[in-house]
Amino acid sequence: MGRSYFVEETVGQYLSNLSTKPKVFATGLLIGQCSPQRDYVILAVRTPPKEEQKESYCPAKLADIDEEWVTTHASQVSRMLPGGLLVLGVFIIATPELAKDTQNALRKLVFSVQKSVTKKRLWNFAGEEVLDRVALQVCSTTKKLVCRTYDVQDAKSSAKPADWKYQSDVSAFWLSLNCTVNVNIHIPLPATSANHELEKNTRNGLTRWAKQIEEGVFLINGQIKEEDAELLEGQKKSRGNSQPSIQAFDVKVLTQLSQSSSHRSTATVQVCRGSINLKGAIKCRAYIHNNKPRVKDAIQALRRDIINTLSDRCEILFEDLLINETPGKKNLKREYHALPQRVFAPIAGSSVTLCDYKFGDESAGEIQERFVEMLDQAVHAEDIHVRLRSFWFGKLNTFILVLLSNLGVCIAFALHDWNRSLGRVSFWLSVTAVLKYILCKPLGLWEKNNK
């Protein structure tokens, strides 16, 4: 008995729309979630045309598939998925004449896509994890589907038949887990590694940090839960509710440092040529389907999102630095780089949000363009949630507020000396407080700093 894929109906429509276009064949990715019992597919995305190619460009034979382009697309899409969602496999829509060779092409793509999405991951697959990835073949004339899976851990694995079922509410009922993780990674650079690229050094620090996250204790809604228990245990099911809904869980991550993590009797002293500091607070999110989800799977999804979001941001930054490299900057005494911020946007007809990363100088329009290009999804500018404020904006806020408070106190003392009337002082103190409120309210600082 092969695996079962429960597929959102809109995916079927999307595939049939693609197959009506006058093309010999089209490739794309399938996105969803793996669970021990079954897999869920919520989105299909066609491989975007290359910039130099026009929409109407039409390769004639399967050998023309640009494998590198497909895998690059897969790794870009993979960055846009929150925890729990992954590239489940690939599809090819082809004319009946090509049907014979499609399976071989699919097999090749399944393995290369998997390789590209896991290439720079800082975590490893767990022992009992489902590692079957799907290869979907669609005939553009008959619309006939052939669904097979390959075990991506075994390079010699043969195709296993799988079940492909359409359902209307696959992407509607998901549970989300959220947390904001404080990051403060210090990477000392001893003489031996000081000349390495910023990327390599940062990656070393991230690997250590990822290990700490892997070993962390996760509390869901303030409670510790048995790993094999069901996430929704003890909660009433609201079966009557047909509205797509998201039940959100707040997660806390705790870490413990072993008392005897080092057996040294003295502190380690390293002679360093420099150091790297990675600081901030990152928003992390994971989704899990609400069909008997296990605590273990939910935690694993969030844990991987925490690790991925930070390593992906660093990757994006380093790619950007490579493109816009300014000569001579390397020798500066101090280098400063702001990592891109994470933005979430909902996909049509689903309660799930996907994400993208935005540099400070990028506009919402650019994010929208990227959603169209990478995910073939139109998102509204007002749906893009930037729940972040930049690190330095945060610092500036605090600075302004401290300045205002000090000013208030100074005025109050000056008045106190001048008048020596206690009543007058309290009056002026209230005036400064009101002033502070008026000044801070529009900036949104009042709520933040007066909790």
Add this chain to the structure above:
Amino acid sequence: MDILFRIRGGLDLAFQLAATDEASTKKALKYVFSDLSNKLSSNVMVLRICHSSVYIWPNSGMNTIPSELTDDSACKEIMRFIQYDQEAETKRKLTKKKDKKLQDMQQVVNVDFMLEMTSPSAALGPVIEKENKEHHYVSMTLPVDVVVSISPEETWRNVQNILVNAVHKQLTDMERCIMKYMKATSIMVPEQFHFMLPGTRHLVTISYPMGVPDDQLESYRKELHGLFNLPSDRPYFRRANAYHFPDEPYKDGYLRNPHVHLHPPGLESGLVSFVQENAYFYKQSPSYEVGCTLKKLETLDFWPEFLSRAKAAVRRATVFKQGVTAPWGAWRFFQGCCEMSDNLAQLDVQTQFTG
């Protein structure tokens, strides 16, 4: 009987040094310790009660069982949430049945020291800063080991304050210990030892620099004798005299109680007794009849080295354990005991004359 709360865990201490002279190291240390102290005063500090699902945020009074453990609950309530493992539970029950005296054995609540990585505040776009500056990077893990003895009726609110203050106090002690024994950038890791002083039932915790032998700490130990008004006839503050917690294995590996790994023989006519430490020489001792053979066997094995009568190497207690648990091991062990008890009797006589 008071409950002992024992908090253990590690705390990262790391800082950069531009200059390596002692004054600047001390200045940097002071700064980093005050930073750690701020951390311990915030909600970042979390305590986990071992063998339970209880986590507490002592600085905000929050915990994972808010409906059952409120600020006004008596702290003994926490015992309800601790699940002992099978072995410890059986032992506890047996002890209750067999020996009333042991019923008021010290109750220890082990607590893990943890740090929270998440926060409820809004996200802050992360930044990478690279600094190209020559410096020394000093890092170590401070081993936290705090013990507080608290009355079972004390309110949970007060207990949380006591625990936080005790952790702060230990941080100060560790800072003092580091400052006292550091030489330039060579910084000793402070290690905690608990001592039960004569005439008291409370433990006193002292931070000693790891790796510095007791002899070199003599002046400090004498100072401590003065501080606690102790006579100078016994080295109370030697590391070897530190308090041993009932739920902790001995570090030297010697078997203190040979009965620990023996299963009851199940003989109806048999007599099961508890062997009391060092009491088996006296016939009036209840341990004499049953326990003495086994106890003597262990003693016999490491006495020769003490008495310098034989060059036989000390066999570790684990060898006994393996021997006894092997098939027919218990029977062979018993036979061996019978043979050896005669030899031991002779050795006893010799010892009385020479020792």
